[in-house]
Amino acid sequence: MVIRLSERWPEVSSNRLLSECVPPPRFADVRFTTYRPDPDEPSQAEALAVLSERADVLARPRQAPSLWSRLRGRAPASVGRPGIYLDGGFGVGKTHLLASLWHEAAGPKMYCTFVELTNLVGALGLRAAVEELSSYRMICIDEFELDDPGDTMLISRLLGQLVAAGVALAATSNTLPDKLGEGRFQAVDFLREIQALAAHFDVRRIDGPDYRHRGLPVAPEPWRGEQVEAAAAERTNASCDHFVDLHRHLAELHPSKYGALLDGVDTVAMTDIRQLTDENVALRLVVLADRMYDRNLPLLAGGVPLDQLFSADMLKGGYRKKYLRALSRLIALANSGMARASVSEGSDRRK
Structure with missing residues (x-):
């Protein structure tokens, strides 16, 4: 019997939404040891080293942030900035490295695309999402992108509160964090939110042939x-x-x-x-x-x-x-x- 998607009305619990926030099957088995940096692109080996070092920190039990850290919205000093941001074109291994970091980190942890994150917050509500995710050790966000002003403000608030709670962040994109939203809306009107997002991340550029050119x-x-x-x-x-x-x-x-x-x-x-x-x-x-x-x-x-x-x-x-x-x-x-x-x-x- 043929299935009609247009006749289905699925109900999805918050527990299921959160449990599905893991790397997709094609990245289930990737690790740092399976990443092969291009010898002609030294930035790939450098990113591998940086992510591996970050993974060593995130594999340890989570340290609760001090009162001063919570008030200032800062992560524990051992992690440096609370987030690592991999910028580069398609096909240079950003998602491979991000999924490898997730596999190495201690839990609870979350892996999702940016669209999945905004959908999750939309389904749960900002307050419930902050309550659910504040206990996480780290959150990995693939294909980080801002598509409209609402997303800008929503994700800025979410990540700001999670950083204050001591959650580590990792993200990939092919747009630098201070350039997010360009070409979609008047980003200058939301410069404060964009700058706040950028301040959470250490940016690591990964060079290599751009998949789009193929x-x-x-x-x-x-x-x-x-x-x-x-x-x-x-x-x-x-x-x-x-x-x-x-x-x-x-x-x-x-x-x-x-x-x-x-x-x-x-x-x-x-x-x-x-x-x-x-x-x-x-x-x-x-x-x-x-x-x-x-x-x-x-x-x-x-x-x-x-x-x-x-x-x-x-x-x-x-x-x-x-x-x-x-x-x-x-x-x-x-x-x-x-x-x-x-x-x-x-x-x-x-x-």
């Missing part, structure tokens, strides 16, 4: 709707939804539930995929693509080719990096889905 993978030729439906019906635990039904349904769910929406699904199928021009719809699809990618779910796609999912104007705008990441991930999942297709499925692809 171009997107080739999008597979999309199928006709009936072919997608037939292929989904032949697979175990496959979902199949009309693209419009799915993105309308996503608008009615909190993004923190998108992972649970995929529970028990082994393949995702979408018919009549259309080019997007609405930023709100597009950003929800980005979150769903991330959750699919974390779970390595093959995609069967019908409609416009995936490399046409976002309009040209959107790919030039402030969310460009998000959209390019989503395209790369969706195309990879679609190529995986097509590779698993039977010969009979492939013979009827749309011309």
Whole structure:
């Protein structure tokens, strides 16, 4: 029986949201010893050494901050600044190092993307999130980015209170912390919040070939709707939804539930995929693509080719990096889905 994601209404407890804040499966086994710095890029070996040293500190039992530290919002002196911030392009190993740091640190600890963190705070509320996370030894935040003024103020307040409670931070991004938000809103209006965020971190630049310069993978030729439906019906635990039904349904769910929406699904199928021009719809699809990618779910796609999912104007705008990441991930999942297709499925692809 084919699953309809657009008919699912998952309920997610705060305990589940927190328990799922771990490195995704593709980074479950990475360690500092498996990181291979490029000998032509000395900043990679330097970052490895810095993170390894930080991990030695974070592996020790947590020291409660003194009253003076709490009043001043400072972490214990043995850690230096409360956060380490890895800046660099795609494909230079930032996430590998961040996940390795998480594996080495003592618990309780948390690993999430920036989007997952904002969704978590949105689901729990700021006060409850601070109460839950203040006891953590460290929080690792991948793909740190600020998309709007609300996120800027929310995360600034959250991290400020967590630092005051003695929580160590680690983050990755391809934007320096004092440049977060550029191109998306008038960052100057929120300079105080941005500067407060930047003050929490020691910045460590990691150089290397930028993944964006390699171009997107080739999008597979999309199928006709009936072919997608037939292929989904032949697979175990496959979902199949009309693209419009799915993105309308996503608008009615909190993004923190998108992972649970995929529970028990082994393949995702979408018919009549259309080019997007609405930023709100597009950003929800980005979150769903991330959750699919974390779970390595093959995609069967019908409609416009995936490399046409976002309009040209959107790919030039402030969310460009998000959209390019989503395209790369969706195309990879679609190529995986097509590779698993039977010969009979492939013979009827749309011309």
